[in-house]
Amino acid sequence: xxxxxxxxxxxxxxxxxxxxxxxxxxxxxxxxxxxxxxxxxxxxxxxxxxxxxxxxxxxxxxxxxxxxxxxxxxxxxxxxxxxxxxxxxxxxxxxxxxxxxxxxxxxxxxxxxxxxxxxxxxxxxxxxxxxxxxxxxxxxxxxxxxxxxxxxxxxxxxxxxxx
Amino acid sequence: xxxxxxxxxxxxxxxxxxxxxxxxxxxxxxxxxxxxxxxxxxxxxxxxxxxxxxxxxxxxxxxxxxxxxxxxxxxxxxxxxxxxxxxxxxxxxxxxxxxxxxxxxxxxxxxxxxxxxxxxxxxxxxxxxxxxxxxxxxxxxxxxxxxxxxxxxxxxxxxxxxx
Numbered sequence: 514x515x516x517x518x519x520x521x522x523x524x525x526x527x528x529x530x531x532x533x534x535x536x537x538x539x540x541x542x543x544x545x546x547x548x549x550x551x552x553x554x555x556x557x558x559x560x561x562x563x564x565x566x567x568x569x570x571x572x573x574x575x576x577x578x579x580x581x582x583x584x585x586x587x588x589x590x591x592x593x594x595x596x597x598x599x600x601x602x603x604x605x606x607x608x609x610x611x612x613x614x615x616x617x618x619x620x621x622x623x624x625x626x627x628x629x630x631x632x633x634x635x636x637x638x639x640x641x642x643x644x645x646x647x648x649x650x651x652x653x654x655x656x657x658x659x660x661x662x663x664x665x666x667x668x669x670x671x672x673x674x675x676x
Numbered sequence: 677x678x679x680x681x682x683x684x685x686x687x688x689x690x691x692x693x694x695x696x697x698x699x700x701x702x703x704x705x706x707x708x709x710x711x712x713x714x715x716x717x718x719x720x721x722x723x724x725x726x727x728x729x730x731x732x733x734x735x736x737x738x739x740x741x742x743x744x745x746x747x748x749x750x751x752x753x754x755x756x757x758x759x760x761x762x763x764x765x766x767x768x769x770x771x772x773x774x775x776x777x778x779x780x781x782x783x784x785x786x787x788x789x790x791x792x793x794x795x796x797x798x799x800x801x802x803x804x805x806x807x808x809x810x811x812x813x814x815x816x817x818x819x820x821x822x823x824x825x826x827x828x829x830x831x832x833x834x835x836x837x838x839x
Contacts, residue, residue, distance in 0.1 A: 524812035526839045533792050533837055537812035538802055541838075551714045551723050558721020560714050560770070563777035575813060578804045607723070607798035608815065610790055611837035614726035616798045627773055629696050635770035635779045639701055641741045649687035650701040650738060652771065674696055674774035675704075676689045 522572055526612075533610050541613040542568060547583055548615055552626065554633075555604040555618040561626035562634045566615060578603050580617055586673040597666050599623045623661065628673060630659030685735055689775075696773050704776040705731060710746055711778055715789065717796075718767040718781040724789035725797045729778060741766050743780055749836040760829050762786045786824065791836060793822030 524539040526532055532539055542548055547565040554561055566574065569590055570581040580601035584591040594600030601619035608615055627634040636656040644650055687702040689695055695702055705711055710728040717724055729737065732753055733744040743764035747754040757763030764782035771778055790797040800815040807813055 521810055522807060522813050529835055529837050529839065532839065536800070536815045536817070538815060539812065549712050549726055551726060553716075553721070553723060558716070560716060560723075560779045563712055563714060563772060563779075575802060575804055576806055603804055606802040606804060607818070608800055608802055609726060609797040610792045610794075610799070614797075615802075616723045616726075629773045631773075634772040634777075636773070637699070637771055639738060639769040639771055639778075641738055641766060641769060643739055644685060647684055648700075650685050652699045652701060654699070655770070672692055674692050676692065676695065 522575070523568070532612050538608065539612050540568075540571065540608065540615075541611065543613070547585075548613060550580075550582065550615045550617060552580065552601065552617045552619055555620050559633050560635050561601075561619070561621065561632070571615070574603060574606065574617070580619055584673070586671075586675060593626075594622060596670065597623075597628075599625055601626070625660035628663060628667065630661050630663045631656045632660050685738070686731070695775050701771065702775055703731075703734065703771065703778075704774065706776070710748075711776060713743075713745065713778045713780060715743065715764065715780045715782055718783055722796050723798050724764075724782070724784065724795070734778070737766060737769065737780070743782055747836070749838060750834075756789075757785060759833065760786075760791075762788055764789070788823035791826060791830065793824050793826045794819045795823050 524537040526539045546567050550564045550566050552562045564582040567583040570583050573581040580593045580603055582591045600622045603617050603619050605618040625632050637652040638655050687700040689702045703711055709730050713727045713729050715725045727745040730746040733746050736744040743756045743766055745754045763785045766780050766782050768781040788795050799819040801818050
């Protein structure tokens with residue numbers, strides 16, 4: 514497994530000070546072996562997507578400079594853009610204080626990151642404040658049109674969204 | 677429980693089209709009852725932190741316009757800033773395509789969000805490209821100084837970072 518082959522890329526987590534204030538990569542993967550990843554547009558700062566990496570995806574992202582994730586719905590290593598052409602070139606990678614979350618600043622080929630066809634997966638906003646009316650909170654669309662039509666791009670591939 | 681009291685704020689997830697392209701809030705909480713949350717500075721676009729919300733935290737954030745999270749380390753509802761004064765006022769809340777992740781754009785009282793004392797929790801970058809040398813990948817500090825000293829702010833409160 515890649516984790517074993519490249520384990521020297523990651524330091525063992527030994528002290529809180531080392532993890533929080535040290536200068537070596539010592540990631541903490543969760544019980545499923547995953548780290549959450551926030552991906553933003555390097556130019557606009559917009560959050561494009563929220564995904565996950567396993568150790569192999571993290572290693573490949575570092576080594577290649579292109580975003581790799583772990584697809585939880587398909588249970589495979591996922592080189593973003595392999596199907597859609599919407600490759601994400603990583604401009605900067607950051608890791609958080611306790612090293613259990615990653616932030617990628619990326620340039621996106623084609624300008625879109627969402628499998629539904631929008632630029633960002635976060636294309637709807639949630640209004641704030643008391644909701645007096647009964648019923649679900651209404652969402653507001655913040656992107657007026659899709660950047661691409663997903664059907665010809667993804668064809669009959671299973672939709673990753675799960676109910 | 678708050679989930680029961682306020683369950684009408686959330687729609688039942690019935691179809692993929694409804695979840696992805698509909699205009700009602702129908703969040704998907706994970707097996708632990710949590711949603712991941714990306715929090716960015718509303719002005720700079722910088723990612724400040726990555727956290728989690730349970731249903732009650734989501735409801736309180738919507739209702740009050742101040743960020744509430746679920747603290748996994750302390751296992752409590754966490755009104756950010758209650759201890760530190762670093763309250764996050766939500767400028768905009770977004771939800772992603774399959775409604776299993778939230779993005780908050782916030783203004784932060786005091787300008788810092790990280791319990792270590794930095795502006796952002798993501799204060800270190802990970803260099804990209806092949807790492808020929810043996811040993812862990814070295815990190816680069818991207819913030820040169822802390823915004824506040826955590827000791828007088830948090831005192832003897834347990835550090836949330838876990839090895």
